Amino acid sequence: MTAFRYKALNDEGKLVKGVLEGDSDRQVRGTLRQRHLRPVEVAEATNVGGAGEGRRLRWFAKRLGTGDLALLTRQLATLVASALPLDECLQAVADQSRKPAIKSMMLQVRSKVAEGHTLAHALNQFPQAFGEMYRAMVNAGEEAGQLAPVLEQLAHYTETRQHTAQKLQMALIYPFVLIAVAVAVVSALMIFVVPELVGIFAHSKKALPPLTVGLIWVSDFMRAYALYCLLLLVAGVMLFRRLLQHPGRRKRWHQFLLRVPGLRRVLVAMDSARFASTLSILMASGVPLIHALRIAGAVMTNLVLREASATVSVAVQEGASLSRALSQETFFPPMMVHMVASGEASGDLETMLERSALNQERELEMTLGTIMGLFEPAMVVFMGGLVLTIVLAILLPIFDLNTMVR
Missing domain, CATH: 1.20.81.30 (Type II secretion system (T2SS), domain F)
Known part of the structure; x- marks a missing residue:
């Protein structure tokens, strides 16, 4: 039987859509009439002439x-x-x-x-x-x-995988919310509050403090060009993402990320854990090692690390042991290499790969927890310093006026 997509009208004249199985479109139309539906369009789900439906399915599948x-x-x-x-x-x-x-x-x-x-x-x-x-x-x-x-x-x-992705998303929600609130509060202060407060100094002939002058300049700039800056930022992000679609540029970007202190450790831990976990489950399912290495390498997101895994696959195909091939690449963690060597010696490679993946995921979780733990107070301190600067820029002229009155 073949799956058919259909569009039909019910007794109230409303258009309904769905999927039915049948030997032919004629049989599906008969089934629809038995359900008191008037068929409008019936076509195979794999070859819908409203190529739009097929496109929507392919869009969803991706x-x-x-x-x-x-x-x-x-x-x-x-x-x-x-x-x-x-x-x-x-x-x-x-x-x-x-x-x-x-x-x-x-x-x-x-x-x-x-x-x-x-x-x-x-x-x-x-x-x-x-x-x-x-x-x-x-x-x-x-x-x-x-x-x-x-x-x-x-x-x-x-x-x-779903649980790991959810934990990562939950860990990032608070920092992003904090950043969004900080940007919104500072923007509101600079665009709406500061101009009203500094207006009381407009008729004063006394020179304003440099901090206040700078604050007024930033406020005027944001009021005049904030929208353009936002549009420019969105366009820049879209252009950057488009440029990264080219494999050569994306590889150079990934090389740069691996050179950033601290970030390299996180990226390597993420991809090596994904590599070890995928390789373990493939080998446990009976997939040959060479084929499993190629598939596990494709799971890695960083192109530089993916090339390193391809080099490992070639070395193993030429007769080298997996642990030796991994040790020739500088990206794979030493603990992972030693555990693979132990697994090869004991004949229990799948289990050792799984343990290596768990160790990498545990280390990654601890690293991300430390980063988030440091980021949150740092963001609060930064926000406090920014608000303090704005308050000082407003209060300094007031102190000067009080001095003049005395």
Whole structure:
């Protein structure tokens, strides 16, 4: 059966949309009429002539969040482990989804599986939603007849990724809110409050203190050009992001980031933890080491570190041990190299890679906690100093006037 997208009118004349499975569009139209719906448009979900629908599905697939992927994988892993037929599992996942794009995607996957294709082949229709690592693990699980355990590992992996991303987002919320409030308060003071207060000194013939003169200049500048500065900032950010789309410029930017003291440690810890975790779960699923190294390297976000992982893959392919190949690159943490060497010696490489990833994630969490702990009081002190400067710039002329009166 094939998944079809439809548009139909209900008894009240309202347009409704959805996805149905059927052998043909004629059968789907008949099903809609049985539900008291008048079909307006019916087309295959994979080939919707309103290419707009197809574009919306592809747009969504590129942005399938870690939360949606984790939930989908957990549901599928649970259903497959209960020994239900795979097409029924996919149908159940589609029925449970509240998002039309996910429902349509899973129905298309089910259609391919019902036609006799493997699950990995069916997932290849959506490479943006299901990454290469995801598909490689599913393929390895199907070939080994261990799809249920592999899906369980994938569910755990995606849930861990979601949990890590949520912790990082929660850690960054307070600093960004603090910065936004600081910028808003200072801008309001400079644009609305300061001009009113300094207006009382306009008729005074006495020279104003340099601090007050500077404050008035900044206030006038912000009142006249604040909007233009904001537009220029937005345009600059958009231009910068566009420039980074070029691989050469993005690589030079990543090289610069790795040279920034303190930031290098955080970036290396993030990517090395992601590399070790991905490599561990791929090898545990039966993916060959060379193929697993290539996929794990692609998971890394920094292009410089990704090139280092590609060099490691070439060295291993030429006969070097994984620990020796990692030690030749300066980016991978020494603790990770030693744990990989221990895993190779004991024949338990997957477990040691997993422990290395956990150590890196723990170290990263502690580092980010320290940075956030220092940033918050530093921001409060900076804000206090800025407000103190504004207050002094306003009070100094008042003190001078009191002196003149006496």
